[in-house]
Amino acid sequence: MGKSMRMLAPLAAASLAVVMSPTAAFADHANGSYQTTLDPLNGSSGSGMASITVEGDQATIDLSWSGLPETFMDAPYPHVQHIHIGAEGECPPASADKNGDGIVDTVEGAPSYGEIGTTLSVSGDTSAAAGTNIKIAPGGSSVDYHRTITLDEKTLDSLAGGTGVIVVHGLDPATLSKEAAEAKSNLVPELPLAATSPALCGALSSMPAGGVETGSGSTSGVENLGLFGVGGGLLAMAGIGLVGHRRRANAEAS
Amino acid sequence: MVRDMTVNGGRRGGLVLALVAAVIGVVLIVLAVTSQEPAPPQLDAPVGRVDATPTPTPSAEADRVRPAEEVPLGPSRPVSISIPAIGVSSELLALGKAPDGSLAVPQPGPNLDKAAWFENSPTPGQPGPAVIEGHVATEQSGPSVFFELAELRPGDKVTVERKDGSTVVFHVTALREFAKDRFPTELVYGGNVSEPTLRLITCSSFDPSIGKHTGNLVVFAELTNVRGA
Numbered sequence: 001m002g003k004s005m006r007m008l009a010p011l012a013a014a015s016l017a018v019v020m021s022p023t024a025a026f027a028d029h030a031n032g033s034y035q036t037t038l039d040p041l042n043g044s045s046g047s048g049m050a051s052i053t054v055e056g057d058q059a060t061i062d063l064s065w066s067g068l069p070e071t072f073m074d075a076p077y078p079h080v081q082h083i084h085i086g087a088e089g090e091c092p093p094a095s096a097d098k099n100g101d102g103i104v105d106t107v108e109g110a111p112s113y114g115e116i117g118t119t120l121s122v123s124g125d126t127s128a129a130a131g132t133n134i135k136i137a138p139g140g141s142s143v144d145y146h147r148t149i150t151l152d153e154k155t156l157d158s159l160a161g162g163t164g165v166i167v168v169h170g171l172d173p174a175t176l177s178k179e180a181a182e183a184k185s186n187l188v189p190e191l192p193l194a195a196t197s198p199a200l201c202g203a204l205s206s207m208p209a210g211g212v213e214t215g216s217g218s219t220s221g222v223e224n225l226g227l228f229g230v231g232g233g234l235l236a237m238a239g240i241g242l243v244g245h246r247r248r249a250n251a252e253a254s
Numbered sequence: 255m256v257r258d259m260t261v262n263g264g265r266r267g268g269l270v271l272a273l274v275a276a277v278i279g280v281v282l283i284v285l286a287v288t289s290q291e292p293a294p295p296q297l298d299a300p301v302g303r304v305d306a307t308p309t310p311t312p313s314a315e316a317d318r319v320r321p322a323e324e325v326p327l328g329p330s331r332p333v334s335i336s337i338p339a340i341g342v343s344s345e346l347l348a349l350g351k352a353p354d355g356s357l358a359v360p361q362p363g364p365n366l367d368k369a370a371w372f373e374n375s376p377t378p379g380q381p382g383p384a385v386i387e388g389h390v391a392t393e394q395s396g397p398s399v400f401f402e403l404a405e406l407r408p409g410d411k412v413t414v415e416r417k418d419g420s421t422v423v424f425h426v427t428a429l430r431e432f433a434k435d436r437f438p439t440e441l442v443y444g445g446n447v448s449e450p451t452l453r454l455i456t457c458s459s460f461d462p463s464i465g466k467h468t469g470n471l472v473v474f475a476e477l478t479n480v481r482g483a
Contacts, residue, residue: 037380040329047329047380047381048381063447064447208356209355209439211433212357212434212455212456213357214387214467214470215391215398217394217396219401232279234275236279237279238276241269241275
């Protein structure tokens with residue numbers, strides 16, 4: 001008895017820990033569907049849309065964009081893309097360009113959209129650590145991306161709190177100022193600034209809940225009850241009058 | 255004799271009064287019937303095919319990454335909509351979500367009978383489903399902007415003017431009615447994010463016992479033409 005209790009104790013403690021851990025308790029707090037358009041930043045010409053459906057910590061991501069630069073040093077242009085988290089949940093305004101080089105670079109945009117929470121890579125690592133790994137970034141001028149991945153707690157928190165922002169990086173150096181086109185990235189010094197700067201941005205929000213209240217009244221009932229009432233009343237009175245008339249006429253005739 | 259005349263005259267007077275009452279009564283009822291609003295058209299069965307939704311499969315094999323096909327339009331706020339088949343022509347409001355998380359709808363006042371674009375959805379012509387809603391009928395003004403939406407059929411044209419001066423033309427592909435308590439959120443607001451499409455939403459299935467619409471009618475349309483820019 002005493003022995004089996006001692007053996008069970010660690011098991012009980014472990015299961016208690018599972019029950020009490022925040023992951024287990026809140027694993028469904030981000031459940032639902034999210035959407036955003038991907039609109040151009042920094043004069044890029046691209047456009048796109050993303051939708052994310054979350055169940056527990058599993059996220060099915062559908063993302064499509066096109067119109068970004070196609071090649072970079074004779075190879076498909078790597079466009080790293082992420083869910084940024086933990087800030088204002090917004091895309092940066094042009095005024096976020098602190099150094100005045102004409103573009104809002106990734107660091108300048110951070111007060112609006114925050115740090116990298118999840119990397120939307122085409123395969124393998126989806127953590128923030130893979131954020132600048134151009135080997136697993138989508139390449140070329142457009143992408144149609146569908147992937148189911150596991151989201152970490154911080155990304156789930158940001159989605160649920162409305163502060164998740166999708167950012168797709170990689171500008172065409174030809175469209176930038178000479179200063180910006182020649183600058184090195186402040187994130188990855190061996191890459192040009194253009195390659196790591198945001199080109200498309202979209203603040204994620206939950207899709208509207210339930211049905212749509214596009215009808216506060218209906219025309220399927222009877223609208224003119226008053227008119228029907230008065231008209232019907234008059235007809236009834238006329239009927240009574242006519243019946244009375246005939247009775248009196250009959251009485252007279254007999 | 256004199257008494258008889260009076261009685262007869264009274265009797266005739268009563269007859270005339272009764273006939274006049276009958277005529278007025280009939281006129282009033284005819285008026286009431288002719289000013290009666292018809293119920294909005296209803297969708298009896300699903301129309302067209304809805305291919306908009308990729309089935310979410312959590313398996314790694316389903317992951318796909320391939321180039322999107324065309325260069326789409328960029329964002330530009332929609333300003334008006336016209337649907338010639340049902341005589342709709344409306345300025346477009348831009349609305350977000352209501353405090354309860356549902357889609358906000360045009361409120362009583364000068365904008366009640368205008369159509370509204372959902373501002374978190376793509377602008378019409380951008381990739382993904384642009385969402386435009388309108389009342390079917392309201393307590394305040396009876397039939398509203400999307401009263402006859404259920405009459406639309408595949409091939410009918412929906413035209414949206416954008417602020418950048420471009421005009422985007424969609425063709426209706428399908429109509430569906432959904433119970434509000436089982437509304438397919440992902441299908442209507444998400445689904446295919448790479449093709450520029452349009453969803454028109456209004457209410458359906460009025461239940462007189464509770465005085466509410468229990469369903470939503472959704473019209474699915476796809477982009478077929480872009481003019482100007």
